[in-house]
Amino acid sequence: MFRFLVLSRGLEERLEDLLKQGQVVGDLYDGRGQEATVVGSAFALEEGDWLAPSLREMGALLTRGLDPRMLLLQYLAREGSPSAGRDKAHHLTMPHLGLLGPIGPLGAHLCVLNGVALAFRMRGERRVCLTYLGDGASRTGAAHEGLNLAAVQRLPLVVILIHNRWAFATRSDQQAAVADWIDVAAAYGVPAASVDGNDVLHVYDETRRAVDRARRGEGVTLIVAETYRMRGHAQHDAQEYVPEEELHEWRARDPIDLFERYLIDSGFESRPSLAVVKEAVRRELAAAVEEALSAPMPEPEGARFGTVEGEEIPVPWTRREAVYEDVHQPTLRP
Ligand SMILES: Cc1ncc(C[n+]2csc(CCOP(=O)(O)OP(=O)(O)O)c2C)c(N)n1
Ligand SMILES: [Mg+2]
Known part of the structure; x- marks a missing residue:
């Protein structure tokens, strides 16, 4: 868990640098400060389960097994990326990892994931789906x-x-009139739990309970993760409307610092042993950035329309299929 927290933080730091150097295609929606919420929850899933991210769930994608090199290629829109350089950010669907790509209109991905969950049930497969809704998206x-x-x-x-x-x-108090966001669950008749979203173990424990419940056929659970968006909406937003004291308050509750302190105080790890993890991540990311920067862009000819079985369709879609077939062999449980 600690490795994924640090990996997610490090990757987003590298991506910010790359964006400022003009290397990232599109914008960067930053999940720094929210890593415990997404890593802790994704950690509670098992192989064969599906996860649909929204816009700040880098840590969840990594926890589910997505290679940071693939994410870098994708953000840099290179030919070897999952969408062959034709789409941006984490807009990718990877069935072999159980990842459903995000959808632009907020909230719509939940409806699509419902279809996935329904399909699992109709096939008699005991698989679970998990997704994220922002306070706004919800x-x-x-x-x-x-x-x-x-x-x-x-x-x-x-x-x-x-x-x-x-x-x-x-x-968020202008988005909903409830005093406590857990109260929104009552409108749907679903059980709910509130967690400290900056405490990775608290998030994991509550999500695990909900995942087990779902797998037993007892239905959906809503978990409200209390956390804070530490950066602007995206890199273009300097968040001048955010009170400095609030940022200061939440900075003191940084999820990685909290977990590090817990691991050391409880005797599970030591400062040097955690430094080894951080250094390994730093090296892994440095190598991945170098590799991504030297990877080729897609050929311009690839943007033309092509013909498949007599029907004219955009080439990027046919290429995308080819990339999936060549590189990613499905490993889903039967
Ligand atoms: C239906 C819809 N309305 C507006 C937008 C533009 N938009 C994208 S992200 C965003 C804010 C989302 O806030 P929240 O759901 O709380 O997620 P957070 O940014 O806090 O992660 C908005 C307004 C959109 N993508 N879809
Ligand atoms: Mg929000």
């Missing part, structure tokens, strides 16, 4: 429909509502 029509359907169908699903206090420049 207030969209699509999210309400999605949660309602998941609840009434008792789908094998866990929804992590990331209460990070902001949706772009709108405070």
Whole structure:
């Protein structure tokens, strides 16, 4: 868990550098400060389960086994990336890792993931789906429909509502009238739990309980993770509307520092043993950045339309299929 927290933080730091050097295609939605919420929850899944990220879940993708080199190639839109340089950021679906790509309109991915969960149940497979909704995203029509359907169908699903206090420049108390966000669960008739989103073990424990429940066929659980969006909405946003004291307060509750302190104080690890993990991650990322920067861009000809079985379709889609078939052999449980 510690490695994934540090890996996620380090990768986003490298990506910020690369973005400022003009290397990243598109923008960068930063999950720094929220790593415990996404790593702890993704850690509670098993092989064959599915996860759908929203916009700040880098740590969840890494925890599910996505290679940081692939993520770098993807953000740099290089030919060898999962979407062959034709799409940006973590907009990728990788069936062999159980990852469903995010969808632009907020909340819509929950509806699609409901379909995945329903398919698992219809096939008699005991697999679980997990996804994230921001406090803002959770207030969209699509999210309400999605949660309602998941609840009434008792789908094998866990929804992590990331209460990070902001949706772009709108405070969360302007998004919902509830005093405590756990109260929104009552409207759907689903059990809910509130967790300290900066405490990776607390997130893991509660998610594990919800995953086990879903696997037993007892339906969806909503988990509200209390955390804070430490950066602007994306790199272009200097978050001048965020009170400095709030940032200061939450900085003192940094999830990686908290876990590091816990591991040392409880005697599981020592400062030097954790330094070894950090150094290994630093080296891994340095090598991955170098590799990504020297990887080729897609050929411009690839942007033309092509013909498959007499039908004209955009080449990127055919290439994307080819990349999946060549590189990623499905390893899902039957
Ligand atoms: C339906 C819809 N409305 C607006 C947007 C633009 N948008 C993208 S992210 C975002 C803020 C999301 O806030 P939240 O769900 O709390 O997630 P956070 O940014 O805090 O991670 C907005 C308004 C969108 N993508 N889809
Ligand atoms: Mg938010």
